[in-house]
Amino acid sequence: MHNFDYTQLVPSYIQAFEAYYPSKPDPELMRLYGVDHLHRLNNNENALGPPPEVAQVVEGFTPMAVPVYPNGDCFDLRQSLAERFDKDPEQFLVGNGSCEVIASVIKAFCEKGDNIITADKTFAVYEWVAEFSGFEARLIPLKDNGFDPQAMLDAMDRHTKILFVCNPNNPTGTYWDRSTMKGFLDAVDNRAVVVIDEAYCEYVENDDFPDGMALVEQYPNVVTFRTFSKMYALASLRIGYLCANAEMVGVIRRTHIVYSVNTLAQRAAAAALTNDGSFIRATREMVREAKALLCPLFDELGLTHVCGQGNYLMVKVPVSDTLMYRKLMTQGIMVRTMTGFRFPNWIRISLVQQPVMEEFCRVFRPVMEEIQGR
Amino acid sequence: MKGFDQSVSVSLAADIAWVPLVQSVVEKWAPVCGLDDSKTMMLTVAAEEIVVHLARMAPGTQVRFRLEPGGWHVRVEFSFKADASDLWAMNLVTKTDTQEEIDHLGLLVASRAVDGFTLGFEGDTLHLGLRKDRAYPVVTPGLIQPVETRGELTIVRDPEPELIKVACVKALGLYPSDAVPQAFFTPGKVVDMVGQKDLEIAVATDRSGALAGMICWQAPSEQGISFSGPYIFTTDGQAGDLLTKHLINTVARTRAMGLFSESATTSLPTEDFESLGHLDLIQRDGKKSEQGVWYRHLREDMGASVWAHRAYAEFLEAAYHRQILMRDLKIIEGQGERLPERSVFSVQLRPDAGKATLFPMVTGGDAAECIARYVEMLHREKIFNIFIRIDLAHGWQAAMGKAIMDNGFVPKLVLPYGGKSDILVFQHA
Numbered sequence: 139m140h141n142f143d144y145t146q147l148v149p150s151y152i153q154a155f156e157a158y159y160p161s162k163p164d165p166e167l168m169r170l171y172g173v174d175h176l177h178r179l180n181n182n183e184n185a186l187g188p189p190p191e192v193a194q195v196v197e198g199f200t201p202m203a204v205p206v207y208p209n210g211d212c213f214d215l216r217q218s219l220a221e222r223f224d225k226d227p228e229q230f231l232v233g234n235g236s237c238e239v240i241a242s243v244i245k246a247f248c249e250k251g252d253n254i255i256t257a258d259k260t261f262a263v264y265e266w267v268a269e270f271s272g273f274e275a276r277l278i279p280l281k282d283n284g285f286d287p288q289a290m291l292d293a294m295d296r297h298t299k300i301l302f303v304c305n306p307n308n309p310t311g312t313y314w315d316r317s318t319m320k321g322f323l324d325a326v327d328n329r330a331v332v333v334i335d336e337a338y339c340e341y342v343e344n345d346d347f348p349d350g351m352a353l354v355e356q357y358p359n360v361v362t363f364r365t366f367s368k369m370y371a372l373a374s375l376r377i378g379y380l381c382a383n384a385e386m387v388g389v390i391r392r393t394h395i396v397y398s399v400n401t402l403a404q405r406a407a408a409a410a411l412t413n414d415g416s417f418i419r420a421t422r423e424m425v426r427e428a429k430a431l432l433c434p435l436f437d438e439l440g441l442t443h444v445c446g447q448g449n450y451l452m453v454k455v456p457v458s459d460t461l462m463y464r465k466l467m468t469q470g471i472m473v474r475t476m477t478g479f480r481f482p483n484w485i486r487i488s489l490v491q492q493p494v495m496e497e498f499c500r501v502f503r504p505v506m507e508e509i510q511g512r
Numbered sequence: 513m514k515g516f517d518q519s520v521s522v523s524l525a526a527d528i529a530w531v532p533l534v535q536s537v538v539e540k541w542a543p544v545c546g547l548d549d550s551k552t553m554m555l556t557v558a559a560e561e562i563v564v565h566l567a568r569m570a571p572g573t574q575v576r577f578r579l580e581p582g583g584w585h586v587r588v589e590f591s592f593k594a595d596a597s598d599l600w601a602m603n604l605v606t607k608t609d610t611q612e613e614i615d616h617l618g619l620l621v622a623s624r625a626v627d628g629f630t631l632g633f634e635g636d637t638l639h640l641g642l643r644k645d646r647a648y649p650v651v652t653p654g655l656i657q658p659v660e661t662r663g664e665l666t667i668v669r670d671p672e673p674e675l676i677k678v679a680c681v682k683a684l685g686l687y688p689s690d691a692v693p694q695a696f697f698t699p700g701k702v703v704d705m706v707g708q709k710d711l712e713i714a715v716a717t718d719r720s721g722a723l724a725g726m727i728c729w730q731a732p733s734e735q736g737i738s739f740s741g742p743y744i745f746t747t748d749g750q751a752g753d754l755l756t757k758h759l760i761n762t763v764a765r766t767r768a769m770g771l772f773s774e775s776a777t778t779s780l781p782t783e784d785f786e787s788l789g790h791l792d793l794i795q796r797d798g799k800k801s802e803q804g805v806w807y808r809h810l811r812e813d814m815g816a817s818v819w820a821h822r823a824y825a826e827f828l829e830a831a832y833h834r835q836i837l838m839r840d841l842k843i844i845e846g847q848g849e850r851l852p853e854r855s856v857f858s859v860q861l862r863p864d865a866g867k868a869t870l871f872p873m874v875t876g877g878d879a880a881e882c883i884a885r886y887v888e889m890l891h892r893e894k895i896f897n898i899f900i901r902i903d904l905a906h907g908w909q910a911a912m913g914k915a916i917m918d919n920g921f922v923p924k925l926v927l928p929y930g931g932k933s934d935i936l937v938f939q940h941a
């Protein structure tokens with residue numbers, strides 16, 4: 139043991155890579171910040187909780203189900219997904235959150251010297267997984283807060299294996315409409331895989347939003363990601379999936395860990411799909427109301443904000459975002475700082491029920507007044 | 513000469529018989545890494561003195577001796593099992609009156625022959641590192657006039673050496689010398705530091721390719737990044753904002769927790785930062801000035817616990833309260849435990865700015881006395897801006913609080929995550 143120098147075994151791209159440290163558990167944060175409650179407005183969770191069909195499954199989950207391994211490749215859930223989207227079960231691959239399928243796709247297509255292309259200001263996991271796997275992530279600056287299709291095409295070369303498009307984008311809420319998406323896919327012309335991450339698609343109500351499930355049928359190189367963490371409120375169960383043509387899914391499966399999705403998650407996800415849509419309507423209504431409350435407040439305070447699709451919005455504050463985070467934490471409100479998204483001095487706020495949003499406004503206004511009056 | 517490990521390691525016993533070997537390894541190796549003859553000789557003397565010292569104090573101990581090239585410097589590291597306070601003579605100020613002190617004279621010679629040393633413990637193994645810098649030509653900057661910006665500004669990625677050197681000279685010509693890193697006086701060294709990734713630089717140019725500004729930063733610890741600048745070479749301040757945003761976005765997804773100013777200029781967009789307070793500086797000409805210290809957290813702060821001594825606990829509490837940083841203070845109580853007899857400090861000198869910063873390496877029973885001797889020596893050298901920085905991650909450093917304050921130092925500010933944990937900066941009042 140003594141002379142084992144493990145650092146010599148660590149590849150340089152891992153040595154240079156920083157591990158992601160998730161935040162501390164709520165009770166610990168509450169103790170530190172001296173508050174008796176904490177509203178998490180940092181992870182874009184659906185505060186309404188899961189649909190009632192899921193509640194039933196969770197309550198009915200017996201201890202006797204615990205010793206038994208889950209189904210290794212989510213057989214039943216894939217049947218449900220196939221029925222729901224009118225596809226073949228072989229077109230789906232389910233993961234421990236869609237984060238897991240991001241890794242599976244990168245492992246399936248990239249080898250030494252390859253690159254992936256995505257935006258500089260988007261969900262960070264595409265970039266992270268590529269980099270800690272030793273592949274270059276080409277980060278294309280957003281244009282007008284949206285992904286820039288032409289610049290992404292221009293950045294492609296023969297080593298480009300995957301283009302990641304977050305639609306709608308986290309954190310800006312912008313999206314490519316149907317014609318932009320099709321124009322882009324036509325221009326990629328099957329030279330690389332295009333991942334369309336639709337983590338927040340259920341929040342989009344506009345008619346011109348392209349349906350990744352349909353695109354999978356029209357373009358053999360398209361892989362669509364969805365998750366049960368956001369709209370369906372199953373974040374703690376960790377379940378998400380990808381959909382593509384069956385042959386490509388067969389290839390990605392080879393790099394994917396079987397048994398990574400637990401039984402409760404599989405059953406809850408299948409139950410969530412049986413909801414008649416009333417749950418989604420209620421959530422959208424909640425988000426609409428929250429936007430109607432927050433946007434006028436930011437306007438009144440003269441703050442620039444970006445409020446697009448999704449259950450979140452961003453606002454630029456006149457101090458560092460990390461200081462604003464600490465100020466709000468002392469009042470029991472937890473937001474997401476955006477320095478790490480390369481939006482310094484912006485914060486992102488998840489949109490939840492009216493009473494919490496009202497509390498946010500009550501807390502935010504005096505904090506801002508204190509800052510502006512300094 | 514790049515791309516693979518070119519260090520040399522030798523394992524030997526602490527014995528006078530090995531001294532010629534150590535001498536010749538350093539003598540033959542250092543010039544290959546770029547040290548000139550006189551610097552090679554000084555490093556050789558330093559290495560030799562350490563082996564002699566160990567042979568006398570701990571004969572037969574196994575010593576691992578390693579030489580590492582560092583581009584702009586070379587480093588020699590000794591690792592051995594020892595009691596750190598044996599190295600007390602490494603203090604630059606050690607007197608040489610008593611027989612014991614004369615016995616340690618060799619170490620004093622060693623410490624004065626190098627440009628920096630570090631001392632670190634790993635279990636009971638002590639790592640003693642000596643750094644010797646290469647010689648570079650020193651520039652004497654002339655007065656420079658700022659120019660007008662033509663067209664849009666852009667950041668130059670990986671600026672080439674010529675651009676870096678010009679930027680250093682411009683910064684020296686436009687800013688007082690205590691507002692720029694000392695290395696700027698030797699632009700060749702800056703280029704080598706950048707090549708070694710020991711310093712990072714971003715420059716902005718206008719459409720005509722003319723230099724509009726620069727900013728530089730480095731990571732003194734795993735969690736903290738310190739920066740100097742932004743230095744602006746144009747009549748308008750546009751580049752300040754651009755360079756600062758570039759710096760923030762570049763370090764935003766690294767392992768760093770915080771970004772703080774080493775020497776911030778007035779071109780810094782302060783709304784992006786939090787004020788940590790200021791240091792009072794006395795210029796060489798006797799004029800007084802204040803140096804503001806600015807900070808920016810790069811992540812959501814999850815709180816921490818730090819060691820603290822009663823002597824400055826109240827100051828810490830007030831500072832943390834003002835900065836809204838959640839910290840559990842663990843108060844240190846001396847319980848009569850035995851301390852190493854002697855303390856060790858390393859010192860960073862900026863004679864041109866009349867500035868010195870002490871870093872504790874070993875806390876011994878004589879800490880207060882040792883600090884007093886430092887102050888005396890520095891005052892004699894006309895150095896009046898004297899600072900001590902302690903890392904509150906380490907109980908033994910935090911425990912020094914009283915010895916420091918009894919010597920006329922006052923706590924000035926806290927650098928969150930400036931070291932292993934927060935750094936408390938004391939200034940001699």
Ligand SMILES: Cc1ncc(COP(=O)(O)O)c(C=O)c1O
Nearest residue numbers: 235236237261308337365367378
């Ligand atoms: C755009 C986007 N994609 C994917 C995910 C990952 O979701 P999960 O791994 O919970 O399915 C998130 C979560 O924040 C996201 O914002």
